Amino acid sequence: MSWDIQGLFRLHAKGIARSLTRRGMSDESAADITQDTFERVLARPPEHGVSNHNPKAYLYRVSRNLGINQQRRDALLRTVDLDSDEAREQADPSPSPEHIVYSRQCLLQTYRALEQLPERTRRAFEMHRLGERTIAEVGEELGISTTRAWTLIHQAYRHLLSATEEE
Incomplete structure (x- = not known):
């Protein structure tokens, strides 16, 4: 069995991305996982011995599993919005004393x-x-x-x- 990945991508990529956004993912994450889905199918297509093969169902299952994995990873990582006040407090914009001394020496x-x-x-x-x-x-x-x-x-x-x- 040989799958036409380009044809399947044209037919199902938008639907896969929509299903991922309905599950609470951002548009960017959904697009990334949709692409990862097709890369996964290219790298490891379904086994040849499967008698009941439905490419659409297989693609949606792979994308669902990848989406679940991504949500689990996101739950483990704490992220901070770069525009938030908390992020500004964490980053110190002033140079270190060593850097100031070094810069002054270079200038001299x-x-x-x-x-x-x-x-x-x-x-x-x-x-x-x-x-x-x-x-x-x-x-x-x-x-x-x-x-x-x-x-x-x-x-x-x-x-x-x-x-x-x-x-």
Whole structure:
């Protein structure tokens, strides 16, 4: 016996999902279990020796069993709605003291590395990175070509990376 899974899906998927939502499942869970039902049938079709085979009844039975298993799992797990006040209380948005100290040390290293750059290179980098100007705008303001502005900015990046990695 060979089942036309695509045909069965077209015929019964909506009905299976509706039956699961009538049992109290959300639309998303019902859709997931409906898909799982057909995956299960693809992986393990009914035995060949079954004389009375009804594909629709078999699919609904598999979906019902998967739905029961899902409801049992959900009953064991405590979930919290992410929009609730309880969820906001559990998550601490402030960084840890260690993270604050580490961030300050990284910032200090960056300032020191910027001070080591030649004036024009530092200025090009700051205009581009901090001033949010394009490379063409940096070149125009400094009176250099776009290629030279890019070279200065690139040198500044390389210097900052190497200086912060060493410390």
